[in-house]
Amino acid sequence: LSAAFFFVDATQIGAMYALQIALGLVLGPKSPLAFSMYADTADYNEWRNGRRATAMTFAAATFSQKLGTALALGVIGAVFTALGYVPNAAQSSGSQAGIVWLMSVIPALF
Numbered sequence: 001l002s003a004a005f006f007f008v009d010a011t012q013i014g015a016m017y018a019l020q021i022a023l024g025l026v027l028g029p030k031s032p033l034a035f036s037m038y039a040d041t042a043d044y045n046e047w048r049n050g051r052r053a054t055a056m057t058f059a060a061a062t063f064s065q066k067l068g069t070a071l072a073l074g075v076i077g078a079v080f081t082a083l084g085y086v087p088n089a090a091q092s093s094g095s096q097a098g099i100v101w102l103m104s105v106i107p108a109l110f
Contacts, residue, residue, distance in 0.1 A: 001026060005104035034061075076102065 001023050008015045038061045042054040083098035085091065091099070 002104055003108035006100060 001019055004019055005016070008019065038057055039054075042052070042057040045057065046052045079098065079102065080095070083095045085095045085098070
């Protein structure tokens, strides 16, 4: 679905909305599933070691999510800078192409 953004023309707003809604529906269950797996990990740790470490499990998971978000935003900011992105201005064709790649092909690769 992310890769499909690459083929959508800039004037096809309806198609963009439809793709974003579809992506939201596909990725929506990810967070509840991840947090339920953290709880299962904490339960397994208690069963295995006889010691409850729920807070450490959730703290480590939350920290890793925040660290990953910070690193990703740093990389995206560096890519925007390299592409010549200028906020609140008309974008060059190079920065527009980079934005399209950051919204479509690069997420699809991950």
